Amino acid sequence: MINLKIERLKNGINELYYQLIRNKSRYLLYYGGAGSGKSVAAAQKQIIRIMQAFYTQKPVRLLCMRKTTPAVRKSAYEEVKSILSKWSLSQIAVENKTRLQLTFPDSSEILFMGLDDPEKLKSIHGITSVWMEEATEFTLDDFRQIDLRLRGKSNQYKQILMTFNPINEQHWIKKQFFDDDIQKEIESGKQIVSRKYTANSDITIVHSTYKDNRFIDHAYIERLEHLIEEDQNYYNIYTLGKWGVLSGRIFENYSTAETVPDKYDIRYYGLDFGYSIDPAAFVECRIIGKTLYVKEHLYQPNLTNKELADLIRSILDANQDKNGQILADSSEPKSIAELRRYGLNCQPAVKGPDSVLYGIQKMKQYQIIIDPESTNILKEFDGYKWAEDKFGNQLNKPVQYNDHTIDAIRYALSRINAEPVKFITEEKYKQKRPDYNEDWMWEEI
Numbered sequence: 303m304i305n306l307k308i309e310r311l312k313n314g315i316n317e318l319y320y321q322l323i324r325n326k327s328r329y330l331l332y333y334g335g336a337g338s339g340k341s342v343a344a345a346q347k348q349i350i351r352i353m354q355a356f357y358t359q360k361p362v363r364l365l366c367m368r369k370t371t372p373a374v375r376k377s378a379y380e381e382v383k384s385i386l387s388k389w390s391l392s393q394i395a396v397e398n399k400t401r402l403q404l405t406f407p408d409s410s411e412i413l414f415m416g417l418d419d420p421e422k423l424k425s426i427h428g429i430t431s432v433w434m435e436e437a438t439e440f441t442l443d444d445f446r447q448i449d450l451r452l453r454g455k456s457n458q459y460k461q462i463l464m465t466f467n468p469i470n471e472q473h474w475i476k477k478q479f480f481d482d483d484i485q486k487e488i489e490s491g492k493q494i495v496s497r498k499y500t501a502n503s504d505i506t507i508v509h510s511t512y513k514d515n516r517f518i519d520h521a522y523i524e525r526l527e528h529l530i531e532e533d534q535n536y537y538n539i540y541t542l543g544k545w546g547v548l549s550g551r552i553f554e555n556y557s558t559a560e561t562v563p564d565k566y567d568i569r570y571y572g573l574d575f576g577y578s579i580d581p582a583a584f585v586e587c588r589i590i591g592k593t594l595y596v597k598e599h600l601y602q603p604n605l606t607n608k609e610l611a612d613l614i615r616s617i618l619d620a621n622q623d624k625n626g627q628i629l630a631d632s633s634e635p636k637s638i639a640e641l642r643r644y645g646l647n648c649q650p651a652v653k654g655p656d657s658v659l660y661g662i663q664k665m666k667q668y669q670i671i672i673d674p675e676s677t678n679i680l681k682e683f684d685g686y687k688w689a690e691d692k693f694g695n696q697l698n699k700p701v702q703y704n705d706h707t708i709d710a711i712r713y714a715l716s717r718i719n720a721e722p723v724k725f726i727t728e729e730k731y732k733q734k735r736p737d738y739n740e741d742w743m744w745e746e747i
């Protein structure tokens with residue numbers, strides 16, 4: 303039985319979005335900086351609509367979308383389920399994990415879908431609302447298709463809710479929805495702007511930054527404020543939530559494909575250790591000639607080294623590659639030593655002067671094929687760019703932001719054409735080096 307009053311949920315919803323719970327604009331845009339609570343608020347709005355449908359006895363069919371199905375499964379689907387659980391509503395939702403659907407007692411539904419197969423969209427009927435998560439991933443044509451599916455009469459309001467970072471001022475979303483007037487109002491500090499959009503539809507645009515999210519981690523804020531030192535454009539987009547420019551992309555040599563070769567020349571795993579809000583990233587690289595296949599196995603913050611080792615071991619077991627070679631960030635010798643003690647074949651990546659630039663050049667020599675389920679790798683490749691100073695001059699270093707899987711791939715490739723590290727026992731090492739320090743265990747002797 304759904305016996306929650308929306309007002310009772312107020313404490314768990316950021317104020318900015320609480321005002322929008324009853325917003326019925328056909329187009330509702332939550333955009334702005336990173337960590338501003340957009341995705342959580344969008345997921346909350348879906349569940350609140352399910353609850354309202356229950357009270358009013360008018361069932362709804364809500365569609366949550368991202369460009370691809372693996373991406374929607376990892377993001378919107380998990381987000382909605384986690385809020386259902388927080389609000390003690392999990393037991394009333396019947397979950398179909400294969401079809402990515404949640405069904406509620408009054409037959410209301412939340413469906414999760416990627417647009418990888420546009421035919422699928424045509425087969426879905428009676429949709430009440432659509433949430434387009436990371437809406438900048440979609441093309442204008444995708445949007446038009448979705449908009450078309452949401453025509454026709456219904457006793458419920460129909461809404462397209464978009465959540466996104468304003469990554470590129472040339473984006474169709476900006477051209478379609480942000481006229482000069484709206485832009486000015488937002489620049490003058492107005493956070494919610496509502497307008498008529500067409501004769502019978504209206505639009506509400508909501509601008510947010512991490513400051514609108516009272517649940518945000520302190521470390522996350524520091525990271526975002528530090529971006530000004532890294533790159534002015536990223537600071538504008540992710541910290542201030544302003545429309546940015548897309549320039550200085552580092553990689554163009556990548557695409558996605560389902561097929562990962564069973565036969566390959568080399569297989570290495572790359573590992574970037576997590577730290578506080580940064581996830582640990584564990585990536586598999588298979589190389590055939592000049593083609594590099596990459597697949598992400600793990601992308602998770604807040605793991606202890608023991609947890610990390612257990613997870614990696616189960617991944618290697620599933621891959622039937624128990625002794626798989628793992629190349630990890632050499633600036634974390636203690637963690638590498640610990641993973642080795644847990645029985646993993648973990649080694650430091652080869653690091654030389656300019657190793658980041660060198661590693662990028664190495665990656666550029668390959669045609670990189672990204673496994674389609676590896677949504678974090680894809681996102682990082684899309685956003686990886688050269689840093690710029692505040693005058694817009696391109697610097698000779700990448701922006702250090704959202705680069706965990708890329709670092710892991712760099713580490714994995716660092717072994718190619720490099721001498722393998724020779725390990726000696728701790729005992730022997732102590733004899734050779736009286737000033738023994740466990741960090742030096744793998745120094746070549």
Ligand SMILES: Nc1ncnc2c1ncn2[C@@H]1O[C@H](COP(=O)(O)OP(=O)(O)OP(=O)(O)O)[C@@H](O)[C@H]1O
Pocket residue numbers: 314315316334335336337338339340341342343466467515517518519
């Ligand atoms: N209502 C909430 N209750 C509890 N935690 C929240 C809430 N809203 C946001 N958070 C916390 O803040 C984090 C960032 O929120 P969210 O993922 O919604 O931001 P976002 O604006 O979608 O970020 P991005 O632009 O990176 O996609 C969440 O992972 C969660 O930990």
Ligand SMILES: [Mg+2]
Pocket residue numbers: 340341342465
């Ligand atoms: Mg988000």
